[in-house]
Amino acid sequence: MKLKLPAPPIPEQLKPAPRRPGERKPSASDTLKEGGTSAVAWVDERTSLSGGARWMMFRKVPKGTNWFYTLGSATMFAFLNQAMTGVFLAMYYDPSPTNAYESTRFITNEAFLGEFVRGMHKWGSTVMVILIFLHMGRTFFFGAYKYPRELNWVVGAILLILTMVMSFTGYLLPFDQRSYWATIVGVNINGTGPLVGPYLSDFLRAGPDFGATTLSRFYAIHMLLIPGLIAALIGAHLYLVAKLGTTAPPWLKAESDPELRKESK
Numbered sequence: 001m002k003l004k005l006p007a008p009p010i011p012e013q014l015k016p017a018p019r020r021p022g023e024r025k026p027s028a029s030d031t032l033k034e035g036g037t038s039a040v041a042w043v044d045e046r047t048s049l050s051g052g053a054r055w056m057m058f059r060k061v062p063k064g065t066n067w068f069y070t071l072g073s074a075t076m077f078a079f080l081n082q083a084m085t086g087v088f089l090a091m092y093y094d095p096s097p098t099n100a101y102e103s104t105r106f107i108t109n110e111a112f113l114g115e116f117v118r119g120m121h122k123w124g125s126t127v128m129v130i131l132i133f134l135h136m137g138r139t140f141f142f143g144a145y146k147y148p149r150e151l152n153w154v155v156g157a158i159l160l161i162l163t164m165v166m167s168f169t170g171y172l173l174p175f176d177q178r179s180y181w182a183t184i185v186g187v188n189i190n191g192t193g194p195l196v197g198p199y200l201s202d203f204l205r206a207g208p209d210f211g212a213t214t215l216s217r218f219y220a221i222h223m224l225l226i227p228g229l230i231a232a233l234i235g236a237h238l239y240l241v242a243k244l245g246t247t248a249p250p251w252l253k254a255e256s257d258p259e260l261r262k263e264s265k
């Protein structure tokens with residue numbers, strides 16, 4: 001016969017509170033919700049992050065805010081899609097001149113869901129470029145570049161340049177005839193720029209000629225340098241959006257205070 005020791009008593013503080021009259025037995029989903037809430041509360045008590053999250057998420061927006069205001073967030077989601085699919089591509093991609101083409105072929109034809117992920121990344125890059133231009137157009141036509149948002153416009157302009165650099169450096173990576181020759185043309189165009197042009201093209205090529213290290217240089221710029229900068233600048237951009245608020249659409253006239261109107265008569 002097996003002897004079983006009695007379980008140690010549960011301390012008073014850990015015992016569940018007795019149910020009130022009429023209170024139903026908590027369901028499994030109630031317990032789960034409560035668990036989630038107390039985990040979040042535990043983190044919040046130690047970090048006070050909820051204040052920042054509330055400041056960011058529950059800010060006031062002007063009257064007339066419409067679908068055009070979603071273009072910035074849409075651009076951000078396109079960037080997140082690029083970052084996520086890029087991680088999976090990097091698991092199989094090999095940035096060496098002898099293996100790059102073959103590793104891309106492997107991703108497309110053999111890796112599980114490889115063609116899908118590569119397609120998401122390739123088409124996603126075009127989507128991001130279209131969205132960033134539409135978002136810039138929205139902020140331009142709504143006059144959002146004016147005081148006090150000039151700095152956010154400048155941050156946006158840098159984000160636009162970085163997005164272009166992402167497209168340019170990514171184009172070489174499949175390392176087929178088209179990407180190779182198109183990149184040579186692109187780097188030569190960069191070289192014609194005033195003053196910094198020749199230095200820029202040398203930097204991109206990793207030397208005076210297109211060589212074995214050019215591909216790994218493009219890869220490092222494409223998957224480490226620029227995404228890091230873009231992520232940091234999106235953080236700054238969103239901080240400024242939350243701090244300054246968004247611009248009202250230009251067709252909305254500010255409502256003047258009736259008291260002031262009386263005074264000005």
Ligand code: HEM
Nearest residue numbers: 069071072073075076136139144153156157159160246247
């Ligand atoms: C990776 C690229 C970008 C992301 C993720 C992004 C994201 C956002 C988001 C989420 C907003 C707030 C909502 C909205 O107005 O859509 C915003 C606002 C703004 N963005 Fe961008 N943006 C990007 C690029 C740009 C570019 C290229 C410019 C201009 C050169 C720009 C200029 C602005 C301005 C001025 C505002 C304030 C809008 C207002 O006050 O109404 N952004 N951005």
